[in-house]
Amino acid sequence: MTSTGHPLTTPDDQPRAHLHEVVGAIEPWDDLERAHLKTATDWIASGAPLHRVRKPDVPAMHLVSYFAVLDDTRGLLLVAHRKAGLWLPAGGHVEPGEDPWAAVVRECREELGIEAVASPITGEHPLFLTVTRTRGQGTHADVSLWYLLHADAGTVISYDQGEFGAIRWLTDGQVLEEPAELLDPHMHRFTRKLQHARTEGHRG
Structure with a gap:
């Protein structure tokens, strides 16, 4: 406490409060997302560290920004x-002090070589949130914000081959036909929420 009776603030307070607002604005798609949103909200409020400081698993839970790149005719880009x-979807870890949307802008340029253009469906706000345990060595939990970007498929002419073995454009239907075990474990749920968001956008 200060001499005036007000609690001391730390440099982490402002980005933590902003992240709390970002997560709080996400409407849950189903009971699982509702549970993940509560886990993320409790984690943010706990004062636990939010960002990865050492690869691959320090701290054991940290923040990730995914970005689903959408083309009007080709569909969704998967890597x-x-x-x-x-x-x-492409994406990466949010750096200490970095806004999650700024991480999208940075990672999009680094991984796909294009500028991030927010989809009109959501703007610069995430559509979806997941809390996922990673596989392999250094297992940890990724708290992932899923953003939507708009791009012409013809502009994606290169990608980070150190990170990705290949890229594919798939329609919503093609994503849902893919075996779940080949995809991010929440990919089918995300795609259904995306379909719903598109429908609502067209109605509006």
Whole structure:
């Protein structure tokens, strides 16, 4: 406490409060997302460290920004992530002090070589949140914010081959036809929420 009776603040307070607002604005798609949102909210409020400071698992839970790149005719861009051994959206860890949307902008440029353009469906706000235990060595929990970007598929002419073995464009229907074990474990749920968000956007 200070001499005026007000609690001391730390440099972490402002980004933590902002993240709390970002997570709080996400409407849960189902009971699982509702549970994940509560886990994330409790984690943020606990004062636990939010960002990865040492690869791959320090701290044991940390923040990730995914970005699902959408093309009006080709569909959704998925990448074959070498370490995860799964098809999933591009993305990466949010750096200490970095806004999650700023992480999207940075990672999009680094991994796909394009500028991040927010989808009109959501703007610069995440559509979805997941809390996922990773596989392999150094297992940890990723608290992942899923953002939507808009891009012309023809502009994605390169990608980070150190991170990804390949990239594919799939329609919503094609994603849902893919065996779940080949994808991020929440990919089918995300796709259904995306379909719903598109429908609501068209109605609006």
